[in-house]
Amino acid sequence: MTEALVVLGAALRPDGRPSPALTRRIETAARLFAAGRAPWALVSGGPARGGVSEAEAMRRALVERGVPEAAILVEDRARDTLENARFAIPILRAAGVRRAVLVTDRVHMPRALAVFRLLGMPAAGAPCAAPTGRRGAVYRVHEAAALPLHAARAAAIRLRRGRH
Numbered sequence: 314m315t316e317a318l319v320v321l322g323a324a325l326r327p328d329g330r331p332s333p334a335l336t337r338r339i340e341t342a343a344r345l346f347a348a349g350r351a352p353w354a355l356v357s358g359g360p361a362r363g364g365v366s367e368a369e370a371m372r373r374a375l376v377e378r379g380v381p382e383a384a385i386l387v388e389d390r391a392r393d394t395l396e397n398a399r400f401a402i403p404i405l406r407a408a409g410v411r412r413a414v415l416v417t418d419r420v421h422m423p424r425a426l427a428v429f430r431l432l433g434m435p436a437a438g439a440p441c442a443a444p445t446g447r448r449g450a451v452y453r454v455h456e457a458a459a460l461p462l463h464a465a466r467a468a469a470i471r472l473r474r475g476r477h
Contacts, residue, residue, distance in 0.1 A: 316351040317386065317410040318439070320375075320396050321417040321425055322358020322367030329365040331374055332419060337441040339371055342416045343378035347441055351414055355386040355405060356396040394459070395466050396423070398428045405434065412436065418443040423458055429459050432469055 323335040325353055331339060342354055354375060358367025369387040386404050391397040405413060409422045412435045415425045417442035429436040 315352035315408075315410050316412045316437075317355050317408065318345055318351045318403055319355045319357060319397075319401055319405070319413045319415050319429075319436075320371055321358070321415065322371070322391065322422070323418075325361040325365065326369055327335065329361070329370060331370050334444070335367065336374075337418070338416050339374045339378070341439060343375055343380055344411075345414070345416070346375070346380050346384070350371075353384055353386055353405075353408060353410060353466055354380055355388060355401055355410075355413075357388040357391050357401045359390050359396070376454070392424050394425055395470075397425070398432045398434065399470070402432055402434045404428070407408045414439050417441065423453045431468055433471070442446060445466065 323338060324332040325335065326332055337463060341438050345351065346354055346392050356368040356371035356375070360372065366389040368387050371386055372385050375385055381405055388401045388404055389402050413429055414437050415422065415429065416439050417425050420443040422438045422440045426436050
């Protein structure tokens with residue numbers, strides 16, 4: 314079964330460099346790619362301040378870490394997790410990918426997996442560490458609220474497509 318790492322976007326710094334959260338995802342994906350986990354890495358994340366998309370920042374960082382440009386697929390329109398899946402899945406299918414290995418923070422993983430699976434892409438997780446302390450608590454509350462909303466939106470899309 315052909316797999317691809319799917320690195321989900323996170324914030325960029327004002328100067329266009331990856332934030333600590335995005336850096337964790339990039340480093341995890343680079344390690345997994347080097348270990349032969351998948352022949353492709355798809356980076357997904359839309360426009361940010363300064364004109365550089367999250368996907369472009371991730372692409373550059375993966376190349377710097379030894380991932381060949383030819384092995385990187387780019388989705389640069391997504392603004393949230395649902396759009397990551399909606400826009401990435403057609404790119405993955407066109408490349409012959411049958412299963413996504415999602416690279417995101419551990420706390421974000423349940424939502425990401427639910428959305429990709431509901432939209433018809435089998436997925437496994439390769440979680441990164443998540444923030445701790447106060448920032449981590451805020452993140453967990455955000456994810457607890459976002460998961461049912463995104464799952465409901467993904468299920469509605471699936472129903473409209475006729476996949477029950």
